[in-house]
Structure formats: C-alpha cells, structure tokens
Amino acid sequence: MTKIRNIDPAPVALFAFNRPNHLERTLELLSRNHLAIDSSLIIFCDGARDDRDLESVQKVRFIANSTIGFKRVSVVERERNFGLAESIIDGVSGILDGHGKIIVLEDDMETSPHFLQYMNEALIEYDDIEDVCCIHGYSFPADLSAVSEQTFFLPGAECWGWATWSDSWRLFNPDANELLKALKQQGLESYFEYNGRYPYMNMLKRQARAEIDSWAIRWRASAFVNKKLTLWPKHSLVRNIGFDGSGVHSNSTDFFNVKLHSEKVTIGEPEIETNPEGYEAFGKYLKSKMLFEIKRNPFQLFRLA
Numbered sequence: 404m405t406k407i408r409n410i411d412p413a414p415v416a417l418f419a420f421n422r423p424n425h426l427e428r429t430l431e432l433l434s435r436n437h438l439a440i441d442s443s444l445i446i447f448c449d450g451a452r453d454d455r456d457l458e459s460v461q462k463v464r465f466i467a468n469s470t471i472g473f474k475r476v477s478v479v480e481r482e483r484n485f486g487l488a489e490s491i492i493d494g495v496s497g498i499l500d501g502h503g504k505i506i507v508l509e510d511d512m513e514t515s516p517h518f519l520q521y522m523n524e525a526l527i528e529y530d531d532i533e534d535v536c537c538i539h540g541y542s543f544p545a546d547l548s549a550v551s552e553q554t555f556f557l558p559g560a561e562c563w564g565w566a567t568w569s570d571s572w573r574l575f576n577p578d579a580n581e582l583l584k585a586l587k588q589q590g591l592e593s594y595f596e597y598n599g600r601y602p603y604m605n606m607l608k609r610q611a612r613a614e615i616d617s618w619a620i621r622w623r624a625s626a627f628v629n630k631k632l633t634l635w636p637k638h639s640l641v642r643n644i645g646f647d648g649s650g651v652h653s654n655s656t657d658f659f660n661v662k663l664h665s666e667k668v669t670i671g672e673p674e675i676e677t678n679p680e681g682y683e684a685f686g687k688y689l690k691s692k693m694l695f696e697i698k699r700n701p702f703q704l705f706r707l708a
Contacts, residue, residue, distance in 0.1 A: 410438065410441075410520075410523050410524065410527065412438050412441050412442040412443075412474075412519065412523050413442075413502065413504040413505055413506050413522070413523055413526055413566060414442070414443045414444075414445060414498055414502050414504075414505055414506070415433070415442050415443065415444045415445070415473075415505075415506045415507075415508065415519070416445050416447065416494050416495060416498055416505055416506070416507050416508070417429070417430075417433075417444060417445070417446045417447070417507075417508045417509070417510065418446075418447045418449070418487065418490055418491055418494065418507075418508070418509050418510065419446060419447065419448050419449070419463050419467060419509075419510035420448070420449040420456075420460070420463065420487070420510065421449075421451070421456050421459040421460050421463060422459070422463070422510055422511065422645075423459060423462035423463050423465075423466055425510050425511045425644060425645060426463055426466050426467070426510040427466055428513060428644065429508065429509075429510050429511065429512055429513060429514075429644075430466070430470055430472075432513045432514050432515075432516075433508070433514050433518075433519075434470075434471075434472030434473065435516050436514060436515075436516050436517070436518055436519040436520070437516060437517065437519065437520050438519040438520055438523060439472055439473055439519060440472065440473065440474060441474050442473055442474055442519060443473065443474050443475040443476075443477070444470065444473040444475070444476045444477070445476075445477045445478075445479065445494070445498060446467040446470065446476065446477070446478045446479070447479045447481070447490055447494045448460070448463055448464050448467055448478060448479065448480050448481060449481045449484055449485050449486070449487070449490050450480075450481040450482055450483045450484045450485070451484060452484045456484075463510075464478070464480055479494070486616055487509075487616070487618070488616045488617060488618040489616075491507070491618050492575070492577070492618050495507060495567075495572060496572065499567075499568070499569040499572050500569070502569075503568060503569045504526050504530070504566065504567070504568050504569070505566060505567060505572075506519070506522050506523075506526075506564075506565075506566040507564075507565050507566065507567075508564055508641075509563075509645070510645075511643055511644050511645030512541075512563060512564050512641050512642070512643055512644070512645075513641070513642040513643075513644055513663060514540065514564060514640060514641055514642075514663075515639075515640040515641070515663045515664050515665065516665075517640060517664070517666065517667045517668060518540050518564065518640040518641065520667065521538075521540065521636065521640055521667070521668045521670070522538055522540060522564075522566045524670055525538040525554075525566070525634055525670055526538060526566050526568070528670055529634065530568060532675060534630070534631060534632050534675050534676075535556070535571075535631065535632050535633075535634060535675065536560055536567060536568075536571035536574065536626050536629075536631035536632065536633065537559075537560040537561055537565055537566070537567050537571065537626060537631070537632075537633040537634070538565060538566040538567070538633070538634045539561040539563070539564065539565050539633050539634065539635050539636070540563070540564030540565065540566075540636065540639070540640040540641040541561070541563035541564050541639050541640070541641040541642075541643065541659075541661070542635055542636050542637065542638060542639040542640075542661070543639075543659070543661075543685050543688050543689070544639070544659075544660065544661045544662075544688070545684040545685050545687065545688035546684055546687075546688070547637050547680070547681060547684050549680035549683075549684065550637055550678060550680050550681050550684070552637070552671045552672075552673045553636065553637050553638070553668050553669050553670070553671055554634055554635065554636055554637065554668065554669075554670050554671055554673050555634075555635055555637065555673050555678035555680075555681045556632040556633065556634055556635070556673060556674070556675060556676060556677060556678055556681075557632065557633055557635055557677055557678065557681055557682055557685070558594070558626070558627055558630075558631070558632055558633075558677050558682075559595070559623045559624075559626045559627045559631070559632075559633060560622045560623050560625065560626035560627075560631065560633050561619075561622075561623065561633050561635075562618075562619035562622060562623070563641055563643055563659075564640065564641035565633075571626075571631065574625050574626060574629050574631065575621065575622055575625045576621065576624075576625045576628075577621060579607055579608075579610040579611035579620075579621055579624075580611045582607060582621060582624040582625060582628060583604075583607055583608065583611055583624075585624075585628040586604070586607075586624060586627065586628060589628060591627060591628070592604050595623075595624070595627055597682065597685060597686030597689055597690070598686055600686045600687070600689050600690035600693070601686070601689040601690065601693060602693075603620065603623065603624075606620045607620050607621070607624055632675065632676070632677065634670075634673075635681065636664070636668045637668075638664035638666075638668065639661040639662070639663065639664055640663065640664055640668065641663075642660070642661050642662075642663050643659055643660075658692050
C-alpha cells in the first residue's frame with residue numbers, strides 16, 4: 404500500500420425506518436469507531452407506511468436527532484414511505500453527487516471499532532482502480548483458511564456495510580429485466596450464483612416480476628455484468644442483527660451470523676482479480692446453509708432484499 408496518508412473520511416449514510424432498538428445499537432457501536440469523531444453521518448429516516456408505524460418511526464427520528472459522537476450529524480426525515488430500495492438509491496445518489504465517495508450502513512448493522520478505518524483506507528487505496536467498484540465490511544462465516552491475505556476480491560458488488568465511488572455507482576441499473584438479459588447473454592448465470600449454489604438469479608427474477616423490491620440484487624448484478632470487483636475482508640467487521648424477524652425484507656435466521664473481528668484489518672496488496680479460494684469457500688458455505696434452511700422450513704423462501 405502506498406496511497407494512505409492523512410485520511411479525509413467519506414460521509415457515512417445510515418438508513419433507518421421503524422426499529423429504534425436496532426438503530427440505537429447500530430449508532431452506539433458506530434460511534435466507538437476510531438474515525439467516528441472525524442466523520443460526517445447522514446441518517447435517512449423513512450416515513451411511516453400507515454398509522455401502525457407512527458410511534459416506532461417517531462422513536463427512530465428522536466434517536467437520530469439525538470445522535471452525538473460524530474463530526475457532523477444530519478437527519479433526513481422522509482415525508483412519505485420510500486421503502487428501503489428507493490430510500491437507498493435516492494440517498495446514495497444524492498450524497499455521491501456532492502462528495503464522490505460514500506460508506507453505507509443500515510439500521511441493523513453492528514460494526515467493529517475498526518470498520519470506518521478499513522473502509523476509508525480501502526476507498527483511498529482503490530479510488531482510481533477501474534476494476535474495483537465496491538468495498539465490503541461484512542464477510543460470510545465460511546472457512547477462509549485457504550485465503551492468504553486479510554483482504555481479497557470477488558466479482559459483483561455487496562450490500563452490508565459497503566462503500567463506493569460516484570463513478571462506480573453510475574453503473575447501477577435499476578432495470579432487473581435488462582440485468583437478467585445481460586447475465587444470460589454473457590453466460591454468467593451460474594457464476595453469478597457461486598456456480599449455482601445460491602439463488603441470486605431467482606432473486607433477480609423475482610425483482611423483475613415486482614415480487615420483491617431489492618436494490619441489493621440489482622447492485623450486485625450491475626457490477627457483475629460490468630466485470631467489476633468488490634474487496635472483502637477475511638474477517639467480518641460487520642454483523643447484521645436484523646434477521647430476528649423484525650425486518651421488512653428478512654425472516655428469522657442465523658444464516659449470516661458472525662463474530663465481529665476485534666483487530667485492525669490490513670488491506671495488503673491482494674491480486675486485483677477474483678480470488679478462487681474465497682469464491683469456492685463462500686460457495687460451499689452458502690450451499691450448505693441453504694440446504695439447512697430448506698430442511699428446517701421447506702415452505703419458507705429465504706429472501707435477500
């Protein structure tokens with residue numbers, strides 16, 4: 404690594420809706436990050452869907468407006484219910500128009516104290532590398548013992564504690580049908596699914612049929628068809644606590660549960676290409692967990708949104 408000097412932290416966008424307890428926990432751990440006091444935080448609070456959401460939405464907004472521990476805190480209170488996909492697409496696009504880079508979290512993501520440092524260092528290190536479109540803070544609890552470095556690259560773009568640049572985000576295509584067509588034309592359907600071991604194509608098809616509303620599957624596919632890569636940490640700096648049945652787009656499961664890494668992650672100098680050991684390890688893990696979930700509840704279609 405040669406570019407890291409004094410860090411000018413990227414703005415952090417945090418998207419919230421109606422889970423005050425999750426947001427409080429997410430903000431508590433984020434504020435413990437080493438670069439939190441130097442970082443600007445923008446909290447996007449979605450509007451209520453109906454009267455049933457009003458109390459929890461107001462609690463979320465109170466917590467957001469009471470947040471301290473950052474260089475600057477701004478709160479965007481949506482006047483209507485955008486839904487997660489529209490809120491993220493709109494919020495990320497707006498911040499990138501003014502800042503050029505961004506770190507993105509949702510209200511159910513616990514972070515390691517080293518998360519912001521890792522994300523910002525990686526944003527600086529790869530800001531002019533055309534093949535790289537995304538930095539990811541989460542990592543599956545797979546066996547990555549065959550991966551030699553602390554960070555590695557995989558194709559596509561990811562969604563749980565992530566960062567990107569304005570040039571990369573311009574590749575985002577909201578049209579799921581166009582993305583399906585491109586994946587098929589390029590013969591990438593199986594590769595997109597870790598060699599057929601996780602149903603990402605099904606998620607994209609469901610998006611095309613308007614059965615789900617997922618920005619994440621479209622972001623992953625947009626990067627995939629443009630031959631872009633994401634930097635992953637070998638040890639996870641993010642833990643998703645939203646799979647407790649409280650989320651709009653997720654069921655109750657320990658499918659993605661990880662232990663937060665307590666040490667600083669060194670970015671190193673991984674080859675800027677798909678890491679075959681990481682790709683295979685994630686494919687095996689996802690396949691084994693999918694089989695377990697199907698056996699546990701064969702009538703429940705697990706959704707990523």
